[in-house]
Structures are given as structure tokens and as C-alpha cells.
Amino acid sequence: MNASRARMIWxxxxxxxxxxxxxxxxxxxxxxxxxxxxxxxxxPTLMPETITFEHYRRLLTDTPFLQYFRNSMILAVTTxxxxxxxxxxxxxxxxxxxxRGRETLATLVLxxxxxxxxVLVIPLYLMMAKLGLANTxxxxxxxxxxxxxxxxxxxxxxxxxxxxxDLESAALxxxxxxxxxxxxxxxxxALPGIVSTALFTFILCWNEYLFALVLVxxxxxxxxxxxxxxxxxxxxxxxxxxxMAASVMMSLPLIVIFTFLQGTLTKxxxxxxxxx
Amino acid sequence: xxxxxxxxVRKTFGSTVAVNDLDLTIDxxxxxxxxxxxxxxxxxxxxxxxxxxxxxxxxIRIGDRVVNSVPPAKRDIAMVxxxxxxxxxxxxxxxxAYPLKKRGIRExxxxxxxxxTARLLELETLLDRKPAQLSGGQQQRVALGRAMVRExxxxxxxxxxxxxxxxLRAHMRAELIELHRRIGRTMIYVTHDQLEAMTMSTRIxxxxxxxxxxxxxxxxxxxxxxxxxxxxxxxxxxMSLVEGELVGSGGGDGxxxxxxxxxxxxxxxxxxxxxxxxxxxxxxxxxxxxxxxxGSGHHTAAVGVVERTxxxxxxxxxxxxxxxIVRTPGDTPIESGETVRFSLRVERLHIxxxxxxxxxxxxxxxx
Numbered sequence: 001m002n003a004s005r006a007r008m009i010w011x012x013x014x015x016x017x018x019x020x021x022x023x024x025x026x027x028x029x030x031x032x033x034x035x036x037x038x039x040x041x042x043x044p045t046l047m048p049e050t051i052t053f054e055h056y057r058r059l060l061t062d063t064p065f066l067q068y069f070r071n072s073m074i075l076a077v078t079t080x081x082x083x084x085x086x087x088x089x090x091x092x093x094x095x096x097x098x099x100r101g102r103e104t105l106a107t108l109v110l111x112x113x114x115x116x117x118x119v120l121v122i123p124l125y126l127m128m129a130k131l132g133l134a135n136t137x138x139x140x141x142x143x144x145x146x147x148x149x150x151x152x153x154x155x156x157x158x159x160x161x162x163x164x165x166d167l168e169s170a171a172l173x174x175x176x177x178x179x180x181x182x183x184x185x186x187x188x189x190a191l192p193g194i195v196s197t198a199l200f201t202f203i204l205c206w207n208e209y210l211f212a213l214v215l216v217x218x219x220x221x222x223x224x225x226x227x228x229x230x231x232x233x234x235x236x237x238x239x240x241x242x243x244m245a246a247s248v249m250m251s252l253p254l255i256v257i258f259t260f261l262q263g264t265l266t267k268x269x270x271x272x273x274x275x276x
Numbered sequence: 277x278x279x280x281x282x283x284x285v286r287k288t289f290g291s292t293v294a295v296n297d298l299d300l301t302i303d304x305x306x307x308x309x310x311x312x313x314x315x316x317x318x319x320x321x322x323x324x325x326x327x328x329x330x331x332x333x334x335x336i337r338i339g340d341r342v343v344n345s346v347p348p349a350k351r352d353i354a355m356v357x358x359x360x361x362x363x364x365x366x367x368x369x370x371x372x373a374y375p376l377k378k379r380g381i382r383e384x385x386x387x388x389x390x391x392x393t394a395r396l397l398e399l400e401t402l403l404d405r406k407p408a409q410l411s412g413g414q415q416q417r418v419a420l421g422r423a424m425v426r427e428x429x430x431x432x433x434x435x436x437x438x439x440x441x442x443x444l445r446a447h448m449r450a451e452l453i454e455l456h457r458r459i460g461r462t463m464i465y466v467t468h469d470q471l472e473a474m475t476m477s478t479r480i481x482x483x484x485x486x487x488x489x490x491x492x493x494x495x496x497x498x499x500x501x502x503x504x505x506x507x508x509x510x511x512x513x514x515m516s517l518v519e520g521e522l523v524g525s526g527g528g529d530g531x532x533x534x535x536x537x538x539x540x541x542x543x544x545x546x547x548x549x550x551x552x553x554x555x556x557x558x559x560x561x562x563x564x565x566x567x568x569x570x571g572s573g574h575h576t577a578a579v580g581v582v583e584r585t586x587x588x589x590x591x592x593x594x595x596x597x598x599x600x601i602v603r604t605p606g607d608t609p610i611e612s613g614e615t616v617r618f619s620l621r622v623e624r625l626h627i628x629x630x631x632x633x634x635x636x637x638x639x640x641x642x643x
Contacts, residue, residue, distance in 0.1 A: 164359060164361065166357045166358075166359045166361035167361050167363065167364075169323075169326070169328050169348075169355075169357065169361065170355070170357060170361035170363075170422075171363075171374075172327070172328065172347070172348040172349060173326055173327075173328070173348045173349070173351075173353060173354065173355045173432075174349075174354075174374050174375040174378055174422065174426075175349045175374075175375050175378030175379050175426075176349060176378050177347065177349060180378065184363075184374075185363055188363075188365040189364065189365065
């Protein structure tokens with residue numbers, strides 16, 4: 001009796017929290033398919049009376065949304081690849097090779113991560129301008145790498161350090177070179193860590209706003225965040241329908257990626273293969 | 277061909293000397309154990325031979341080749357790790373096939389050799405499993421299989437049995453002896469377990485604090501320990517070592533005669549027991565537990581703890597302040613607290629110089 005009541009209270013509490021978290025998302029989707037006329041009706045309608053995809057059509061055909069989407073995709077994928085490659089090799093070096101100042105280096109890397117990005121944005125803009133990279137996707141790739149890489153290094157370092165050295169030694173004795181052992185043994189073991197790092201970096205790039213706003217200023221290179229804000233929010237008017245449709249479209253890639261990678265993300269390490 | 281030679285090999289980590297001027301020649305086809313307590317340098321020695329550690333000095337040869345700067349992959353060795361180090365993301369079959377794959381051996385030969393190895397180790401039914409799904413003994417066999425499949429010149433085994441339970445360990449000891457007999461390759465085996473070393477090896481290299489203490493057959497190590505360390509380390513329970521004094525008792529016939537005074541023990545040594553360098557002075561007297569005979573004799577001692585294991589009893593004696601350990605048949609009627617008489621098999625006593633620790637018995641072999 002008591003137990004079941006406790007369970008019921010738990011359920012109510014949990015569901016309340018879930019609903020509170022999910023409501024903005026639901027509202028976003030619902031608003032994006034409501035006709036303009038229904039948007040501000042009082043009382044508000046939770047379920048739209050008529051469903052329209054007019055806003056999506058307008059977004060895709062009448063605005064540079066697809067261009068922004070493409071820019072964001074290039075930006076996020078490139079940065080993720082760069083960060084994962086550098087992060088994996090760097091973390092491996094920090095864990096496996098012994099050299100002077102290794103620990104200091106690791107700590108310094110973390111310090112750069114602690115620097116608030118807002119103090120970097122203007123100097124970075126000036127540097128990019130000097131380098132002739134202002135208003136290019138490359139400038140954003142470099143900027144995002146500077147703050148994603150330190151975190152990636154630390155995350156991957158902890159993953160790498162949990163891989164037994166014996167596995168690599170075994171691969172070396174079995175006939176692999178240093179690089180072969182890395183590819184055959186270390187990478188598969190570090191895969192969950194690499195996937196987490198890639199996902200983290202991708203989301204960071206996809207959602208970044210400040211640098212996107214400052215470093216680029218033409219539609220041809222503007223990513224989604226800055227582009228959407230620029231296009232739909234003006235001092236005089238916010239186009240809610242389009243904004244919500246754009247928000248749904250922006251969330252889609254992340255939802256798709258999460259769905260596919262869930263398995264890898266939650267998969268544990270090869271437990272039990274190494275004893276002692 | 278696949279003789280393994282260490283010449284003045286050193287390894288230092290910072291200011292710590294892990295292996296100190298090691299000279300060791302292992303003949304082809306031998307089963308040699310590197311035996312010693314933790315931190316004695318035995319694993320470092322093995323890892324240097326494998327190419328996983330670089331020697332700080334000296335030369336390592338496998339066959340005719342100096343391998344100091346040869347990468348592990350090119351040394352034609354295989355190694356079994358204490359942790360087994362099976363690749364967790366590969367199946368048993370892929371684990372065993374990995375060394376072949378890395379050496380460019382193609383299908384179908386690769387699969388044939390994996391199957392042959394699997395049959396030998398009774399792993400055929402497990403080839404599709406992942407290491408995590410295997411028991412400790414099975415993982416051990418996969419690790420062995422991965423080492424065997426390539427038929428290397430030299431096998432290196434780093435405490436491969438230490439993670440198994442006692443029964444499986446005894447079983448695997450026998451299997452390893454059989455395996456060595458069958459494939460006849462040089463095997464170098466690191467262990468801190470003297471039972472493993474004694475039962476499996478053709479020769480044992482006893483190490484302590486980075487220094488080779490003795491390199492000899494198990495029988496020699498047991499019966500003619502080169503120094504106090506080896507004497508105390510080999511044998512279970514350990515030899516009783518008693519500090520004492522060697523005194524000359526000049527036999528009239530010109531033959532040198534000695535006695536030892538060790539606390540309450542005063543023993544006349546048989547003629548010819550000691551070598552030429554023996555001279556009166558401080559010594560350590562070593563007595564194996566089986567060389568003390570209870571029941572009669574002119575020594576007496578109080579009986580301390582009696583550990584009965586069934587077929588034998590280990591008895592701790594206190595001979596007027598001198599602690600001794602005795603092995604006696606399990607049916608010996610003896611109780612803690614009583615006083616017993618005992619005698620020593622004087623021809624089997626071990627005498628060591630107290631200052632150098634070296635053996636003074638005449639049967640000492642030059643090692």
C-alpha cells in the first residue's frame with residue numbers, strides 16, 4: 001500500500017519534471033505547424049485546429065535558410081573532424097609518451113578552456129582580419145577548434161588512460177608498429193570516448209552564436225544560429241511561425257545523430273578482457 | 277640459432293637501477309624461469325627482451341642478431357602477458373589470427389593455422405566468442421594460442437598463471453610443460469612462484485634487487501644455493517638461517533676440520549664439507565626443514581606452533597633461542613609446548629659467509 005503510493009508520488013513528480021522540460025519543445029513543434037491566425041488566439045490551443053506546413057515551405061524557398069544550413073553543416077563537420085583527429089592523437093601522446101612538461105602541458109590546456117570566450121572574440125576577429133580570414137567559414141572552424149579542442153583533449157585523455165598498456169604491448173609484439181597498434185587496438189577501445197567527443201564538438205559548433213555573429217557577416221558563410229536570428233528577428237517584428245519552423249529544422253540533425261549513436265554512447269568498455 | 281644472450285644489460289629508471297649488469301645465456305630450446313620477489317627486475321628483463329623497454333646499457337642477442345634497437349614486431353618473439361591482454365573488441369578467432377594478419381599471412385592459410393592452434397588448445401568451440409565471455413582459464417588459453425600460432429623463435433611468458441585459481445594453475449603447469457616438450461622452442465618464464473619455476477624449468481635464474489643471484493638447474497638451486505638470498509628464497513617452508521661462528525678444530529691428520537657455534541647449536545662439520553676459501557669467522561648456517569630429524573640426538577628444543585597439512589607437519593622449534601623450522605611426516609606424535617630431542621643431517625648443512633653471503637660448501641659449482 002505504502003510502497004505503491006510512494007511509487008505513484010514518484011511518478012507524478014517525475015512526469016511533472018519531464019513535461020516541464022519537454023513542453024517548450026512541444027510548443028515549438030506545435031507553433032511551427034499552426035496557421036498565423038491561430039498563433040495568438042486566446043485561449044491558446046494546445047493542439048492546432050488546422051495543421052499547415054506553409055511556414056516550412058516559405059522557410060525553405062523564400063529565405064536563405066538552406067544556405068545557412070549548409071554552412072552550419074560544413075562548419076560543424078569540419079570542426080568535429082579536426083578536433084577529433086587532433087584530440088585523439090594529442091590525448092594519446094599525453095597518456096602514453098613520457099616527455100618533459102607533459103603534466104604542465106595538460107594543465108595549461110585546461111586553462112585555455114577556462115578563459116571566457118567573450119574576451120577572445122574581438123582579438124580573434126582582428127587576428128582573422130589580419131590573416132585575411134575574416135568572413136570565411138575557416139575563421140569559424142579555427143575559432144571553434146580553439147575552445148572545443150581543450151575539452152576534447154581532457155575527455156579523451158581520461159578515456160585513453162583507462163586502456164591497459166598491455167594491450168598495446170601485445171599488439172607491438174604481435175607484429176604491429178606503433179601506428180598499427182594505435183589503429184588496431186587503441187582506437188576501437190577509445191571509440192565510445194571518441195563518439196562522445198565528436199558529439200559534444202558537433203553540438204557546440206551547431207549551437208554556437210557569439211563567434212558566428214562577430215566573425216562573419218555575409219549570408220554566404222553565415223551559419224544557422226546567426227543567420228536565423230538575423231533573418232527573423234528584427235527590432236520591429238519577430239516572425240514566430242518561421243522562427244519555430246527554423247528551430248524544428250535546426251534540432252533535426254541532432255535528434256537524428258543521437259538516435260543513431262545512442263548504442264555506441266552507452267556501450268561500455270570491453271570489460272573483463274584484461275584481468276588483474 | 278635461437279639462443280638468447282644478455283651481456284652486461286642494465287636498465288635504470290631515473291636513479292633506480294631495475295636491472296644491474298645482467299649476464300645470462302639461455303640455450304636454444306630451454307625453459308628458463310626468471311624467479312624473484314616483486315621488483316627484482318625479472319619483468320623488466322623480459323620486457324627488454326621483448327623490445328618493450330630499451331636497455332640503458334649492454335647488449336641483448338637473439339640468435340646471432342643484436343636486437344637492442346630492433347622493434348618488438350621484428351624480433352620473432354611472442355609474449356603472454358599477466359593480464360592476458362586479449363583484444364576485447366575482437367573474437368577469439370580474430371585474436372589468435374592477429375599476429376598472422378600482421379605478418380601478411382593470407383587466407384586460407386591463416387584460418388587453417390588458427391584452427392590448428394585452436395584444436396591444440398581445445399578452443400574450437402569458442403572461436404566466435406569475445407574475450408569478456410570467457411572464463412579465466414579459457415582467456416589464458418587464448419593468450420597462449422595467440423603466442424603459439426606464429427611459431428616464434430622465443431616465447432616470453434610474464435606470470436601467465438598468477439590470475440588462475442590453484443587447481444587450474446596446477447593443471448596449466450602440466451600443460452605448459454607438455455607444450456614446451458612438444459614444440460621445443462625457447463621459453464622464458466617470469467614468475468615469483470618458486471613452485472612454478474621448480475616444476476617447469478630446465479634452468480632457473482634467481483634475481484634480487486636487479487642482480488642475478490644464481491642461474492642453475494632447479495636441483496642445483498635447491499641443493500646448492502649460491503648465496504644466502506637464494507637459500508632463503510627457495511624452499512617452502514624456507515630454510516632456517518642461523519647466524520653463528522665458524523671455528524677451526526684442526527684434525528690431527530692435516531685435514532681441515534671445522535665446527536660451527538650458533539647459539540645453542542654446536543655442530544662438528546664432516547671433513548670436506550667446506551671449500552678452500554672457508555676460514556674461521558662469522559657465518560650463516562642454513563638448515564632445510566627436512567634435514568632436522570626429530571626424536572633422538574643430542575640437541576633439544578621446545579616445540580612451538582605445529583601446522584598439520586595431513587601428509588606432513590611443519591613444526592616450529594625454539595632451540596634455546598634459536599628458531600628452527602622442521603618438516604616431519606604427518607603421523608609424528610608431537611604437541612606444542614613439549615620438549616623434543618633432534619639431530620641434524622650434518623652432511624646437508626649449508627654454510628654461508630656472513631659478510632659476502634656466498635656459499636662456503638665444497639660442492640659449490642662455478643656459475
